[in-house]
Amino acid sequence: MTKIINVKTSKDSYPIYIEHGLKTNWASYIKQLLRGEKVAIITDSNVGPLYANELKASLENLNIKSCIFIISAGEKSKSISNYENLATKLIEDNITRSDLIIALGGGVVGDLAGFVASTLLRGIDFIQIPTSLLAQIDSSVGGKVAVNLPIGKNLLGSFYHPKAVLIDPEVLQTLDKRVLSDGMAEVIKYACIKGESFFEFLEEYDLDSISGQFDKLISTCCQIKADIVERDEKENNDRMLLNFGHTFGHVIESNFNYEVYTHGEAVGLGMLYIANLGERLGLTKLGTSDKIKTLMLKYNLPIDYPKMDIEAVKAIIAHDKKSIGEKINTIFIRKIGDSFIYPEYIDALIEK
Ligand SMILES: NC(=O)c1ccc[n+]([C@@H]2O[C@H](COP(=O)([O-])OP(=O)(O)OC[C@H]3O[C@@H](n4cnc5c(N)ncnc54)[C@H](O)[C@@H]3O)[C@@H](O)[C@H]2O)c1
Ligand SMILES: [Zn+2]
Known part of the structure; x- marks a missing residue:
């Protein structure tokens, strides 16, 4: 049907x-x-x-x-x-x-x-x-x-x-397997920001077995995006939640000239980074980043955050469309399925 x-x-x-x-x-x-x-x-x-x-x-x-x-x-x-x-x-x-x-x-x-x-x-x-x-x-x-x-x-x-x-x-x-995996990173993003039960559903499969579930997976993601876009078509508010993992994802993509990591791979690493940081700042429930990491492994996504020069990272973030002066609107999650916008100092986001 x-x-x-x-x-x-x-x-x-x-x-x-x-x-x-x-x-x-x-x-x-x-x-x-x-x-x-x-x-x-x-x-x-x-x-x-x-x-x-x-x-x-x-x-x-x-x-x-x-x-x-x-x-x-x-x-x-x-x-x-x-x-x-x-x-x-x-x-x-x-x-x-x-x-x-x-x-x-x-x-x-x-x-x-x-x-x-x-x-x-x-x-x-x-x-x-x-x-x-x-x-x-x-x-x-x-x-x-x-x-x-x-x-x-x-x-x-x-x-x-x-x-x-x-x-x-x-x-x-x-579709090539790496391109499929790339798309799965954005699927995991939807689960992180809006769908705790969807996250549990994804935990039951891996990159090979999920293919039998594509209809459900795609309609769940489209519904989440449609709901968000309906509330905030021009990205003044809720639509920003879709940027979870993207600030540091863009940093990684850009730092490696878009040649080493696919967009999804970089976004996956960006989600892990923010979940880890959120746990340290007391914004995110402990254990959340481990859950995301385990799921990313199932879908063949990399989990090791690459080493990058701090000044280069700061420069890339400062040019991000979401930055306002010394702060940037960052998407954190309280726990899986519960996301929020948090304007944070760029300096505070970067690990020394
Ligand atoms: N407009 C938006 O809201 C929005 C959101 C996210 C990403 N994007 C943009 O989307 C682009 C990335 O999209 P993408 O990952 O689909 O990249 P893509 O269009 O380059 O497709 C990835 C690869 O898969 C191939 N391909 C696609 N469908 C195939 C199929 N059925 N069988 C075999 N090969 C197939 C393509 O030829 C390409 O080589 C970026 O430019 C990004 O900025 C836009
Ligand atoms: Zn994206």
């Missing part, structure tokens, strides 16, 4: 459909939402060969014209030059405001295609078909779209919601 989660936004609402095997119906969902004549499928060089032709063929069966645009797989593609290339090609292809853009891929494709959709001709409808675990539980929900600037990630972007999110957990079968 298709699980439907509605995300309410300030202006509108849109559905997330989750079902094993949903991909056989992608085209009919698209047909329902298409106001114009054609569909532009934006995908990457890994996902395209696996799923784009199948989607194009099933659209053709419903007499819908479509075109496939492929970008190279990887974070480097979330660039202004790709944005310009795609925008130009779509205009050359005579796209109109009533047509539809489909983001078929992981978070890179979702963020880039979403940003193109949000700006081209002042806004074209788009649908997210997320294919990585991270995209299915996080980046496709909530309306943040962006590209990177050479000086930093996601600096050029907007809030622009899709018309629908179509999730088929079956496509995760072709």
Whole structure:
């Protein structure tokens, strides 16, 4: 049965459909939402060969014209030059405001295609078909779209919601194990900030056995994110809770030039760091960091915090979007499933 989660936004609402095997119906969902004549499928060089032709063929069966645009797989593609290339090609292809853009891929494709959709001709409808675990539980929900600037990630972007999110957990079968593990770090994050029983559920499985539980896992995460986004669409308050583990996660990613740790691996280490610190500051129940560490091991995530230069760490945190003068809004947890925002001095966060 298709699980439907509605995300309410300030202006509108849109559905997330989750079902094993949903991909056989992608085209009919698209047909329902298409106001114009054609569909532009934006995908990457890994996902395209696996799923784009199948989607194009099933659209053709419903007499819908479509075109496939492929970008190279990887974070480097979330660039202004790709944005310009795609925008130009779509205009050359005579796209109109009533047509539809489909983001078929992981978070890179979702963020880039979403940003193109949000700006081209002042806004074209788009649908997210997320294919990585991270995209299915996080980046496709909530309306943040962006590209990177050479000086930093996601600096050029907007809030622009899709018309629908179509999730088929079956496509995760072709995902690389490290990329799957990467997504699991964000799943663990949801459990830490909002779901004690969800955390206990995750403890019953590991990276291999969890695949039988993807439908439940994805709908739980999407529901948590939808609830948070509904309360705080523009990240003034509660949406910040989703940044648990991210301050030090970004420090690690940036300190190693985004080459050594994946985003999820770094976020996992960031969660452990804050849980440990919270225990020492008396903000977090003792034993919480051990619980997180045990769960991370089950999902093949690294647990050893790397050595970094303190001054370099301070400099990275000072540039974080969440810092306000000498303090930074940091997310701590009282215990598993119970998170809060705590403005703390940057100096007090860094271990000497
Ligand atoms: N907008 C948001 O709210 C939000 C939230 C979190 C992350 N993000 C962004 O998401 C991006 C990371 O997303 P990601 O981890 O999905 O990265 P990604 O899009 O690079 O995908 C990871 C890898 O998996 C491949 N892949 C994806 N689906 C596949 C499938 N079904 N089978 C085989 N290979 C597949 C991709 O080609 C890529 O090589 C970052 O740019 C990050 O900034 C955005
Ligand atoms: Zn993240």
